[in-house]
Amino acid sequence: MTVNLTLLTVMGALYACGIYLILERSLTRVLLGLMLLANATNLLILATGGYAGLAPFFSKDTDPGSYNDPLPQALILTSIVISFAVTAFMLGIIYRTWLLARQDDIQDDIEDRRVAETPSFDAEDDAVIPVETSEFPLPMLGSDGSAAAESTATVEAGGRTLLAEHAALEEKPGSANFTTDTDTDTDTEGGAK
Amino acid sequence: MNLASLAPLAVVLPILGAALTFVLIRHSRAQRAVSIALLSLTLLLECLLLASVWNGGTAAVNIGGWVPPWGIVLVVDQFSSLMLVVSSAVSLAVLVYATGQGMADGDQDAPVSIFHPTYLILVAGVSNAFLSGDLFNLYVGFEILLTASYVLMTLGGTGPRIRAGVTYVVVSVVSSVLFLIAIAMVYGATGTINMADLAIKLSELDEGTKTLLHVMLLVAFGIKAAVFPLSFWLPDSYPTAPAPVTAVFAGLLTKVGVYAMVRTETLLFPGDSLNTPLMVVALLTMIVGILGALAQSDIKRLLSFTLVSHIGYMVFGLAMSSVAGLAAAVFYVAHHITIQTSLFLVTGLIERRGGSSSVDRLAGLAKLSPLLALLFFVPAMNLAGIPPFSGFLGKLGLMQAGIGLGTPLAYALVIGGVLTSLLTLLAVARVWNRAFWRKAEDAEHPDPVLLAVPATETAPEGGATAVRLLPRTMVGSTLGLVVLGVALTVFAGPLFRVADQSAAAMLDRSAYIQAVLGDAALVPAAALGGGGK
Secondary structure: OOOOHHHHHHHHHHHHHHHHHHOOOEHHHHHHHHHHHHHHHHHHHHHHOOOOOEOOOOOOOOOHHHEOOHHHHHHHHHHHHHHHHHHHHHHHHHHHHHHHHOOOEOOOOHHHHHHHHOOOOOHHHHOOOOOOOOOOOOOOEOOOOOEHHHOOOEEEEOOEEEEHHHHHHHOOOOOOOOOHHHOOOOOOOOOOO | OOHHHHOOHHHHHHHHHHHHHHHOOOOHHHHHHHHHHHHHHHHHHHHHHHHHOOOOOOEEEEHHHOOOOOOOEEEEOHHHHHHHHHHHHHHHHHHHHHHHHHHHOOOOOHHHHHHHHHHHHHHHHHHHHHHEOEHHHHHHHHHHHHHHHHHHHOOOOOHHHHHHHHHHHHHHHHHHHHHHHHHHHHHHHHOOOEHHHHHHHHHHOOHHHHHHHHHHHHHHHHHHHOOOOOOOHHHHHHHHOOHHHHHHHHHHHHHHHHHHHHHHHHHHOOOOOOHHHHHHHHHHHHHHHHHHHHOOOEHHHHHHHHHHHHHHHHHHHHHOOOHHHHHHHHHHHHHHHHHHHHHHHHHHHHHHHHOOOEOOOOOOHHHHOHHHHHHHHHHHHHHHOOOOOHHHHHHHHHHHHHHHHOOHHHHHHHHHHHHHHHHHHHHHHHHHHHHHHOOHHHOOOOOHHHHOHHHHHHHHHHOOOOOOOOOHHHHHHHHHHHHHHHHHHHOHHHHHHHHHHHHHHHHHOHHHHHHHHOOOOOOOOOOOOOOOO
C-alpha cells in the first residue's frame, strides 16, 4: 500500500493541534480541538483507502485494480455528518454557558468541591454518644483519651484537630463552618447541645 | 420468511415514533400516546425476537439486500435479543414515569415536548448498537444514542446541567474519535469492517498489530462503559440531569459499552491475551467506585458511583473468558440494567416526596410513605446482593466462575467482589438509615416538607390543581420495574440457562460467523488458551 506523505503530515499536525486545544479550559478552544481531531480522523480513514485511483464503477472498462477504494469515503461522509451535528450542539452549549455565566470556561462541580472538603468525621456514625446509656456509667472517651462528658473530646478532621462538637456542626453544609481560629477555642458551652 | 427478518423494525419503529412525535409537538397528549404505543410495539417485537432464538441459534439480516461482508448486517442472537428486551422494557417504564412527571408538574413547556422525539431516538440508537453486526454501524448506533443523550442531558439548559453537559459531551466525543480511529486502523489492517469477517481476518494478523487494535477498541468502549480509570466523567455528569433521564442513562448507556466490550473480547479478539489487565482494571473499578460512593451524601451521586463500581463485576466476568464467567456477566448485565434504573427512579420519587436527594436533608420517609420505603428497600438490597435476589445470584455465578479459574488474580477478584458487595450494602444502608429510618427531627437540615406532615397530607384534597407529590403513573412505573427486578430472581433458572447458552455460543463463534457469511465460511479454530470448556 502506498501512502501520501503530505496527507499523513497534515493529519499528524491536526492531531497534535487538536489534542493541545482540547486540553485548554476555554470551551471555544475545546470545540476547535474536537473539530481538528474529527478532521484528522477523516484523513486517517482516507489514508486507509490506499492510493488515489479512478472513480469506481464509473465505466465498465476500468480495471478493478485502478479503482479508488470507495468504502472509506462512505465512512468519511457519515463521520462528517456526525461531527457536524456535534459541533452545532457544542456551539449551542457554549452560547448557553455565555448567557448563563458570562464566561467561556469549563466550570468546576460545586458538589465535588463540597465532598472533597467534608471532614472524614461523620457526626451520625462517628460522634461520641453524648448521653450515657449504660446502667453502669463509665467515662466515654474521645480519640484523644479525654472524657466525652467534659466536652473536650477532639477528633482529627481534614488535617486539623477539632472539638468533637465543632466537627459535628461542621458536617452541616453552610451552617457552622468553623474557621481555624475557633479550633483552639475552648469555650464550648455555646455549641453544646 | 422467518421472524428474525423483522429485526430492523427494532430500530425503525422508534425512529418512526420520533418523527411522529416531532409532527405532534404541539399536542402533548397525542405525543405521549404515540411514543408509549410505539415503544410498547417495539418491546413486543423484541420479545418475539427473543422467543425465536430462546433455544439457541443466530440469525442475520442483510440490510438493503447487500450481501455481507460488503453490506450492513443486523445479527440477532441470544445475547443481543436479551439485551434488546431488557433495555426496551426499562425504557418503556422510564417513558411512562417521565410522562407522569410531566403531567404532574403541569409542564406544557418546550423541553417536555422535545423530550419524546429525543428519547425515542435514544432507544433507536441503543437497539442499533445491540443488533449491529458491522463495526461502523456500531459506531453509528453509538453516535445516535450519544447525540440524543447530549440533548437529554442538557434538557432545559439550566446552569448545572450545562456544566455537566460540557464534560459529558467532550468526553463522549473524544471516545467516539478514538473508536473511529480504531475502525480506520482495523480497516487499514484487514480491509473489512464486517464483524464476522473480521473475526476470521483479524486472527491472521501478527500479534503486535492485533494487540494495538484490541487495546484501542477496548479503551474506546471502556470510556463509554465507565471502567476505571476512564470512569471519572460519569459521577460528574449523570446526577444533574432530570431523574428519568439519569435513570435511563444509568441503566442503558454504560451497558451498551459493556456489550461492545463483550463482542470485542469474544468475537473479534478471542483468547486470553488481555485478560490479566482486564482483571486488574475490573478489581480497581469495583473498589475505587464503591469507595467513592461511600463519600457521597447525595443519593444520585452515590448511585452513580455504585454504577461505576458494579461495571467492575461485568468486566470481571468478561475477563475470565470462560463459559461460566461470561454467562454470569450476561446475567449480571440484565440484572444491573433493571436494578440501577429502578433505584434512580425511586430517587426521583424521594426527591419529589422529601424535597431533596441529599441524605443530610432527608429523614423519616419510611413513616411518611411506606410504599416509597418498600420501593427503595427491595432494589437496594438487590443491588447489594442480599440473597435471594438476582444480585446475589449474579455475584454468586461470578464468584463460582472465579474460583473455578483458580488463579491468584481470580481469587483476589473474588475477595474484591465480596468486599464491594459488603461496601455497597453499607452505602445503601446509610441512605436507608438516614432518609427512611430516623425521625424527621433528627435530620441535620430537615426539609420543610418533611416536618409539615399534616399540611401536605391534606393538600391534594384542598384543590384539584394541587401538585400531587407522588403521581400514580410514576409510582406505578417504578413499581413495575421493581417487580421486573424481582421477576429476574424468580425466573433466574431459565435466564441463567439462556445466559449459559449464549456465552457458549459467543465463545464458540462459529454460529455467529456462519449466520452472517453463510455455512461455507471457514471458522478459525478458537484460540482459547485458558478457561474454554
